[in-house]
Amino acid sequence: MEIQSGLSKKELKAERRAKQERERALKNAKKAEKDNSEPKRKTQQNARISSNIQADDPKVMKRTAKKMEKEQIPKRVEGPKKVGLFSHLHQYQRSVSITKALGFGGTKIHPSVLRLGLHYAEGVISGSNARCAALINAMKDVVTDYVTPPDKELSRHLESSIKPCITFLNQCRPLSVSMQNAIKFMKAQINKCKSDWSEDDAKSKLCESFDNYVRVNIHLAGEAISKFARQTIKSGDVVLIIGGSSLVNRVLIDTHNAGCNFRVIIVDGRPKHSGIGALQKLTKAGIPCSYSLITGITFLLPEVTKVMYGAHGLLSNGYVVGAVGTSLVSLAAQSQNIPVIVCCETYKFCERVQTDSIVNNEIGDPLDLLATDGCAANATLVNYDSWNALDNLKVLNLTYDVTPPDLIATVVTDLGMIPCTSVPVVLRLKNLEAD
Template identity: 45%
Template sequence: MPGTQDAVAPEKTREQVMAEREAKKLAKQAKKQNKPQSPATPATPAAPATKIITEVVQTTITTKLTTTTTTKAQEKLDSLAIKTVPPTVANGNDAEAGEKSREQIKADRGAKKAAKKAGKGAGAKVEDTTQRLSDLKESDKAPAKAAPPATENDLEKKKPALSKAERRAIQEAQRAAKTQGQAKKPQPAGKAPPTAAPKEPKRESVSPTKAATSSSPSKCPASTPSGECRVKLFNHLVCAKEDSQFINDPLVHPSIARLGVQYAKRTVVGSNARCIAFLHALRQVVHDFETPAKKEFGRSLDAAVKHHVDHLHKCRPLAVSVSNAYKQFKNQLTQLPADIPETELKELLGHFIDTYIENQIGKAAQAISGFLQEKITDGDVLLTFACSSLIQFICEEAKRRKVAFRVIVVDSRPGCEGQEMLRRLHAYGIPCTYVLINAVGYVMAEATKVLLGAHALLANGYVMARTGTAQVALVANAHNVPVLVCCETHKFSERFQTDAIVYNELSDPNQLVRGDKCQLNNWKAKGKLMPLNLNYDITPPELVSAVVTEVAILPCTSVPVILRIKPDIGY
């Protein structure tokens, strides 16, 4: 069919011509893109690094451009050769040949667009690289004109443009220079200069575990310098010391120094006893105080009393009753008149101290005893814990009223304060039973009432008392025995506390050692062992039936009301 062959032949020649033209255009574009890179600028001897960079960048750009253009042209020619129609085609297939030619045209147009986009992107990249190279050349020429020596800052600025191998070479050169400089330093006589070999172990990285173990002794030592291990949970608590190391303070009054020793050695114990002893010593301080020249009596006495209170706190942490008494005394100092002689002011302060002892301790105990006498009847069995002067007064008053009752004294080690309570009650003729706290569950069934003393009553209703009080209250609650806490209002505190860890007092751990056969004997030599001797515990208000005060018999939740009525009580 000569007619059909003549119709198809011109189409083949057109496609081949178009492919050749596209290849020529791509080659021209590649040549134009390579033209800005052809003129090579002469490298100056002062910047060998920039010369290497320019040559490497030029070669990489040219190779990338040539490879991309040749591969794209070859791919287009191959696609066109594959998609061309053979010359022997029938007349019925002319429509199909026309459709294929359209598809080929569309493919050619898409290839052209992709080539243009690739050319534009490559041209922008070439422009950026040429701009960077020109900037580097100008920066290299500038110091050559001024002719100053290259500084370390200039080298540091050029470091980001260097390759990794060049950076490593520079770092090795700097290290070698440092080692040479250290070797040139004068060494003391009798010592050899250090060599490079011993320094290598110091450069070795330390593992995190080794670092933690090496730094742990300084931050959290396992033992104190004396070899005593401390319990980390109670590190914030102050351990009372029995040795009177603060007795030699010349500014402390002898009565305060004597009281501090008694506090430290536990010869004066109990909230009321400690408060009374403090007030008596304070009266002696006020009596012997002399106002300095050109000073006011109230302010100078306040400073002196504060120093004495700090001394007592160092000997043993102050009880809540002592803190409240000291606060009342300070308020009284601020209310002293200024137009009265010093002797009369001292008499006023002495009268205030006597009144405080009488009202807050003496009359308060009588009022509390009066409320409880109505509750104690014949046949009652009162259970108490440790030693409390207030409960002793209540029991003696009931015996004076000829009420037939008996007392169960529960005690605990190491203080064994219940023995003193037993001695006092027995001396007054009251029948008593003495048990340790581990047997409280056996004797609780016999008790009709539980009377407990308190070191302080906190603002949230929790009772702070001798360690073991909470256990006794818990057992009594399990046996449905009413628990009455006897506490004067001068022991009320504005502090909130729900456990015995936030605030407490640590006693001597050696008190827990019982004899030579005890396992705790020589505990200091047994590594990480620390006997913990806590003074106080916290009893929640759910275990307390009522609190008996000089105001009334109140629930534990009424403490904030009493503090609001007497705002100057809480500490």
């Protein structure tokens, strides 16, 4: 039977089926194109995030150089000689100041950020908490002096204005975990600014939220950690600490002031010798202390009852990022069945996963290790001024260690004492609280 269109039912059915197939194929093609574009965007985002650990990738470095040129940020001078195993990391060398190429009034970087970056590069400000608090204070100055351009929204334009500041600070010294989390918080607070707010109200609320972040995550968190950690130290204990940590110093001084009698052994190492500052603070508080280099750790452990140190960050897989030497001391303590206690604020928890100190680390200035420190033996071994002429000499100055959770007895946080494996739970709770 024929239809008015001149086609039979069978032909119409075949035409409809062909039309459906074409529409289905077009829909699948669009979906595949969308799926392919999302991983590409994620890959680009991850490449930007991990540019600090891809110093040997020409494409990444070219993209980074183009970004820095756009933001008018000078590139810091790389070290002339790198250790092959760590060639993917940046190795800066102390030479000409990074601000030499910046002209007067021709930069987008706030003067407070310039001063802070130089303090980072020269080691004037060190330690996770100190660096994070200084960053917050510098960004408060940026927000206070910020003026929204015409036809622009503060929540959109301010975030783009602080990007060159963050890039400059990252050039001076790679961002710590605490600083990265603080930057995420600041950007989130900027995005929360409503369009109907006046500029003065928005800036006032931003500065207030920045102050509250420091107060809650550093000051109040340190007070809570001191309260919890005090329970782990008993009279007669011999506590071994590594280097100098402001949080651990506070815990020990508060415990001593509470009437607990114990002794502290400080192990330290080159090049920073940060344990000398801890030794001065603890002895001034009246705590009996002993000081030794880390090379004598095996001779000290038989009299040690507890090992305690601070952390620069806790990773999602439970690994602890600490000052170089913490992994060695933790391993030695486990061999003697001595509990290792880590003190860390929860704002230093991060979602990054790492199992060694090679993939991601910070390489310090090699000249710090070549300094003679008044030792004639070192002076005859290495010429401080012309060590580059020694082709076979390459110096590696690592900043951080990564300690596996198997070596850690407990982590004292502002939420209480938890195992290292509870980091994902804390991160999930923090994300829910932020939402």
